[in-house]
Each structure stands twice: as structure tokens, then as C-alpha cells.
Amino acid sequence: NWVNAAVLQAQIDDRIKALADLSHTPLFFGRLDYLHAVGGDLAEGAEGERFYIGRRHVHDAAGDPMVIDWRAPVSQPYYQAS
Structure with a gap:
């Protein structure tokens, strides 16, 4: 409906x-690079997780985080570390 579209x-x-x-x-x-999963080992050749730390949260079209808010845990x- 038009109300939902306007909002x-x-x-x-x-x-x-x-x-x-x-x-x-x-x-x-x-940026934070996690090479090992919590409680587990990373398989050889795997990339791990990478988090960019910034002034606000930004996610992509799929909802995956691209930039994590600096206040996030x-x-x-x-x-x-700094």
C-alpha cells in the first residue's frame, strides 16, 4: 500500500x-581479522572472518554486515589491542 511505501x-x-x-x-x-572460529581450528586455506570497524553499521543488500558499528561487542x- 502507499503508506508502507512512503514510510x-x-x-x-x-x-x-x-x-x-x-x-x-x-x-x-x-579492521579485525579472525583466523580461527571460536572453539575451533580453521581449515588450511580458509580465510576466516573479517570485520571493518566504523562510525556506523552498514550492511549489504543481503543483510550481511559490511561495516560494524564501533560500539558493537x-x-x-x-x-x-590499540
Whole structure:
């Protein structure tokens, strides 16, 4: 219906404005590479997980995170190591 479409468009517009608010500042400033799964070993040749740490959460069209908010628990090791 048109109400849902209008609300969705407003949310999209707000998100675009939020991401463009500091266009001269990169969205991320750090990266964490996890080579081993928690409680397990990584198979030889496997890539592990990579998290980009930034000023806000950004996900791709599939909903997978591209940039993790710096306040998220997964970001803690970045601050403990720096």
C-alpha cells in the first residue's frame, strides 16, 4: 500500500542522509581479522572472518554486515589491542 511505501522511502532517505553526513570521512577506520572460529581450528586455506570497524553499521543488500558499528561487542578486541 502507499503508506508502507512512503514510510519505507522516508527510512531509505534518512539512511542515505546519515551515510552522507560526513562525506569527507571514511565509513570505517579499523579492521579485525579472525583466523580461527571460536572453539575451533580453521581449515588450511580458509580465510576466516573479517570485520571493518566504523562510525556506523552498514550492511549489504543481503543483510550481511559490511561495516560494524564501533560500539558493537565484536569491536572490543580492536580497542583492547590499540
